[in-house]
Amino acid sequence: MNERDQELFYNDIEITSIPEEKGENLIHIVTTLSVKLGVKLSENDLVSATRVGRVNVSSETVPESRPRPVVVKLGRRALKDQVLMATRVRRGITTEGTGLPAPHRRFYVNERLTKVNRLLFWQARKKTK
Template identity: 50%
Template sequence: MGAYHLRADNASGPTQVRPRPVVVRLARWELRNDMLRSARVRREVTTADLGMSNEPRRFYVNERLTKHNRYLFRKTREAAKERNWKFVWTRRGRTYARREQGSSAIQLSCEDDIDRLTIAK
């Protein structure tokens, strides 16, 4: 499991803000892709929808990225925010960006590709 997400600004010491992430490795790519596709359709699902009795909380399903792809995704998000691009996402381990709804998407595979965000229209 991943690390606890703590908030240290409490006077009585750090308190747990969110539960730890759950990482799942599936045996087949088809099942993984189906699960991610279904999760994108149901973005507003809460723990109450799963029949859990605790306080309803939203949860997220994301694909696990390699260290390089995670770094590229973060740098792309930062560059897109500076340049007012609206969409940055990952799919099947690849990073994509789109300036606005209806424009063509750009696939980024290395840090040098981020410069294309200023050139592309």
């Protein structure tokens, strides 16, 4: 079942550390970030882009909460591979110059994993440290 579920994510990437705002246009944000990475993605290449996870509400005790990740479903696997390769080449890239609100911060692009695979990956990283 886990393998089948992971197959559903073959064309998906996950972008983290992107500031979250009300009324944001995620398709525009993703295309802007892809230009910053050096990959030209048009709106036709994107099937969907959504935030996933619970809404983090900032309070007085936690002034700035972590923004939810953006999950992007691409039209082809080759596009996903291009984006991931460009991300590896440009490690440490920030949101500066993308039109996103300051403070500018690093963003990360990874493959989307199932919950089981994400936990397994986390445990493997923990073990190697």
